[in-house]
Amino acid sequence: MFEARHSMDAPTTTPSADSGSDGGGGWFTPHTGPAPQPPTTGSGEEATQEEHRIPEPRQAPAAQQAQQPAPPRAAETPGPMAASARPAPTHASPDAILVRRTMEEIGPVADRVTSYFYALLFVRHPELRPLFPAAMDTQRDRLLKALLTAAEHVDNKDVLVAYLKNLGRGHRKYGTQADHYPAVGECLIAALTQYATTTWNAETEAAWVRTYTTISQVMIDAAAEDELRAPAWWMAEVVSHDLRTPDVAVVTVRPDQPYPFLAGQYTTLETPWWPRIWRHYSFASAPRSDGLLSFHVKAVPAGWVSNALVHRARPGDVLRLGPPAGSMTVDHTTDSGLLCLGGGTGIAPIKALVEDVAEHGDRRSVEVFYGARTNHDLYDIDTMLRLSQSHAWLSVRPIVDQQAHLQLPDAVREYGPWNEYDAYLSGPPGMIRSSIDTLRRIGIPGSRIRHDSVEDLVAAAD
Ligand SMILES: NC(=O)C1=CN([C@@H]2O[C@H](COP(=O)(O)OP(=O)(O)OC[C@H]3O[C@@H](n4cnc5c(N)ncnc54)[C@H](O)[C@@H]3O)[C@@H](O)[C@H]2O)C=CC1
16 A cells, blocks of 8 residues: 555554454453453442553464454455544443543643653563664654544444454564563553543543453454464565656565455565565555566655665565555445546555456446646556556546646546445545545545545655
């Protein structure tokens, strides 16, 4: 997906990271087994400090997990923000109310909470420091994002559990182990205790402990299950590097073992030059019979990874890839048309979606609007036009800001009607936001608009 999306996701663990589960209060049905169960205090029940300690995680019973059919990996990876339509909880659970109250209080001092948390973690657990990148700036933001996500989705079990499973799997590549989670949880609680001084009390602490315990258990179980069927990461050799403009390259790699994914998904990628710094890029093609994977990379100012990939990477270099993720995939159970907006290098997953429809033999209408600032920036227009010449159901319209005197989302209004279409958005965060507004204004419901996380796009732009 992109180097943006999803951001520097380094090892973590905080609800942060990306969010939660459901404890005694509600959103998670505890597994059977020897796992220590979270305390089941209700909203008004006061728990002791001892009860509030982060319990040791239960190791997932591998044998039991092995018997479960492994669902296709791609289907499990919707991020909570992957689609614009998220069902809102109808009422908040007592834990959700307490967690959100804490979040509101620490919001204005989020930077300090985050710094304090990491300082504490690395002082108390220096053995965890090597799991994180040398420069922690982006990581700090990631923690806050994860906290907010957990709070926001604390009652939304389905979305949250899917998100956490994805997160747990994704953390394998950092070397995160089950026994790291209590350390992180204790530092998180300590940081919240320090800064949420007005709202913090035993009841709130119990709510956070329950929330964090269930969050970490979902992640640990997902990682253990994943271990049975997939590597923690893939090594991938660069086999071609095509500089399309002075700052955009199409990089093609050969993974060291089969890499299953769906068109429209993205991966995380680490270069040998910036160890432990991972960035997101979408697959620019549907799965290929030769197993090769391509990415469109734009070097952005101060972008360590993107500049390395565009200006330094050459055939023979070896990258590391995390697991595939993302839910911006084609729903082959319907025959709705696809309205695709690809801005800049955001055209990469759109091209993969088009190839997916073509390979599936569907005859669904696919309308692609390909936006760029200048003609020169339409670096993949030849490929897209070639595809449209081969497929009568596909139309491709380049929208160049300078010529059209309007931006990509506005151009879509001039065509349509779009009521029989599902929309797929890919590009810079501002484009995603304004496209959502525009599409909703012209009557496309949020449930039919798909895109990757805008928050991650902002955070990972590097
Ligand atoms: N490389 C990849 O695999 C993927 C990249 N992305 C994201 O796509 C972006 C691509 O960046 P660039 O190529 O520099 O794109 P860009 O900044 O040149 O913009 C591309 C298009 O989006 C439109 N646009 C930009 N901001 C807008 C706004 N606020 N409102 C309406 N329209 C707007 C522009 O008018 C232009 O048509 C990056 O943010 C990247 O993270 C997204 C998905 C995949």
